[in-house]
Amino acid sequence: MNPHQFDIDTLTHTAKEIRGDILRMLEKAGSGHTAGPLGMADIFTALYFNILNHSPEDPLWEERDRVVLSNGHICPVLYSTLARAGYFDLEELKTLRAFGSRLQGHPNRLDLPGIETSAASLGQGLSISVGMALAARLDDEDHKIYALMSDGELQEGSSWEAANAASKWQLDNLIAIVDRNNIQIDGQTEDIFPIEPVRDKFEAFNWTVLEINGNDMAHILQVIESALEMKGQPVCIIAHTTPGKGVSFMEDKHEWHGIAPNRMELMEGLAELGLEEVAY
Amino acid sequence: MKLAPNLFTNPEMKATRAGFGEGMTALGEADENIVALCADLSGSLKLGDFISKWPDRFFQSGVAEQNMVNMAVGLALSGKIPFATSFGVFMPMRTLDQIRISVCYNNANVKLAASHTGISVGPDGATHQALEDIAVMRVLPKMKVIVPADANETKKATISAAKISGPVYLRFGRQNAPVYTTEDTPFEIGKINRLRDGKDVAIVACGVMVYESLLAAEELSKNGIEASVLNCHTIKPIDAETLIEVAKECGAVVTAEEHQKIGGMGSAVAEVLVESENVPMELIGIEDRFGESGESGELMEKYGLTSANIVKSVRKILKRK
The missing domain is CATH 3.40.50.970 (Thiamin diphosphate (ThDP)-binding fold, Pyr/PP domains)
Known part of the structure; x- marks a missing residue:
C-alpha cells in the first residue's frame, strides 16, 4: 500500500513544491539538468505519493515496488521526491552536487536510501528492470518494476535489446514510462536522431502501449492504474510531457536540458509557480 | 605442492x-x-x-x-x-x-x-x-x-x-x-599458490601459462637453475605480500600470460614490485598486436607463449641480476 495516498489536489500541490525544490537545488548547485526534472515532477509525485507500494522507513523492504531511473541526469526530481516522501531530510537537498554530498550529480545507489540503481549512462535502466522483473517472477513476488526512461535514450541500441528481452519473457510485472518530451541536449529528438514512431516500435516488440499527458495528474493516475491490471505483456506508457513544465521561459526549450537557473531565473520561476521566492 | x-x-x-x-x-x-x-x-x-x-x-x-x-x-x-x-x-x-x-x-x-x-x-x-x-x-x-x-x-x-x-x-x-591441480591443491581468491620453490628466479604466471612455467622450471633445473613457480590466479586483488616475499628471495621475476603485455598480469606484478622490491623483471605476453588464425599450438609457439620462451627469458634475466 502507498504510505501517503494523496488525493489529486494534494498531489498537484506536492508536484509544485517539488518543482520549487528542483529550481532551488539547481540554482544552489550551479549546474545540472533543469527541463527534464520539471517535466517529470507530476509522474514522480503520482508514483511516490499515490501509486507505489513502498516504505520510506525501510527502503530495502523486499515487497516494495521498484522505480529504476534510467536517465539518471534528471535526479533532482528523484531526490526531491524521495526527501518529501520521507527517505531523508529535506535540508539535504541543499547539498546537490556538492563535495561530500550523498546527492551526487548522478544517482549513486550506495550513497542514498531509495535509489534502486546507480545510473547515468543511457540505455541501461530498462535492462536492469528486466532483470528485476525476472527475479520477482522467480521468487513469486507481486511487486512491480517501473522503468523510467527518457525519449533520447531510445537512440541507444541497448534500449531495444531490453525491449526485446521484456517481451521474450512476457514481463507483465514491468511498466516502462518513457518521458516523451521531445528534447535532448543538442535539440529536438526528431532533428537530432529521429525515434518515431515510438508507439509502433514498442508494439512491434510485443509491448502494450499506452499514452498519457504526463503533466495531467488525473490522467497519470488513471492510466498507470489501468496498466497495473494488464496481463501477458510488458506495458510501455509514453508520457507526453512538457520539458521545463511550470516555468514559462523554460518550457519546450531544449536549451534548458542541461543547464541550471541563475538567481534571477530562480526567482522568476518560483514566482510563476506561486512559491515563496527564497533561494537555498 | x-x-x-x-x-x-x-x-x-x-x-x-x-x-x-x-x-x-x-x-x-x-x-x-x-x-x-x-x-x-x-x-x-x-x-x-x-x-x-x-x-x-x-x-x-x-x-x-x-x-x-x-x-x-x-x-x-x-x-x-x-x-x-x-x-x-x-x-x-x-x-x-x-x-x-x-x-x-x-x-x-x-x-x-x-x-x-x-x-x-x-x-x-x-x-x-x-x-x-x-x-x-x-x-x-x-x-x-x-x-x-x-x-x-x-x-x-x-x-x-x-x-x-x-x-x-x-x-x-x-x-x-x-x-594437474587436484582436490587437495589449495585455492583461495587473492592468494598466490606457490607450486615450486627455487632461489634463482621466480616465474609468476596465470592460466595455461602456469603449466608452461612448471615445464620451464623442470628444464632449468636440469641446468642447475632453480626457479620458484607461482600460480597468480587472482590478478585482482593481487597477492602483493607473496610477490614481495619471492622477489626478495629470488631477486628476479619473469611473468607469463596469454594476454597483451600492456596492462595484464605482468603489469599488475610490476605495479607491486616497482613500489617495494624493485627487482629485474621480464614480461612474457602478446606484444601489442592482434592474433590470427592457426592451431592453438602453432599460435602459442609463434607468440612466444611456451616453456622454451620462459627458459629463454630466465636466462636473459639472470644476466641482469
Missing part, C-alpha cells in the same frame, strides 16, 4: 571452461539463488547440465550482451547471484560501460564468466581472441579478476566467486589443457 603425480607424464586434458560447467552444477545444487545467463553460447560455456537441471534459473539472453549484463545486475540487486557468460571478446569487451556503471559502481553481486579468451582460441582468428580483457577488467574499481590455471581450479574459482560479495570476472580458455 599438492599437484597430480602424473603432472609431467600423461596429465588428463580438459578445457578450463569444462571446470566452469562443473562448478555451476555444484553451485546450482547448493544455492537456489544461483542463476545463469548466456548470450547464445551455452554449449561452449558448458552450461548444459545447469540448464537441464534448473531451466527456470537459466536466462538465454540471445546475441545481446549489453542487455544480458544489465539483466544480471537487476537479478543481483534482487538478491540473486547471477553468472553472465559469453566469449571474452563479446563480454566483457563489448559491455564495458554496463560493467563499469551498473555492475561496479553499483557494487552489484554479478559474476562475469568469459570463455574462449587468449590466443589459443585458434582458428577463429583475431576477432575472437580476447587479449585485452584482463587489463580492461582489472582497472575497474570493485572488480576482482581471476584466471584459473586448469579445469579443477576453474571449478574451485567458480564456487569461490559465488561465495564472495561483489563483481568478479572469471577468464577461461577454449582448448584442452593439462589438468
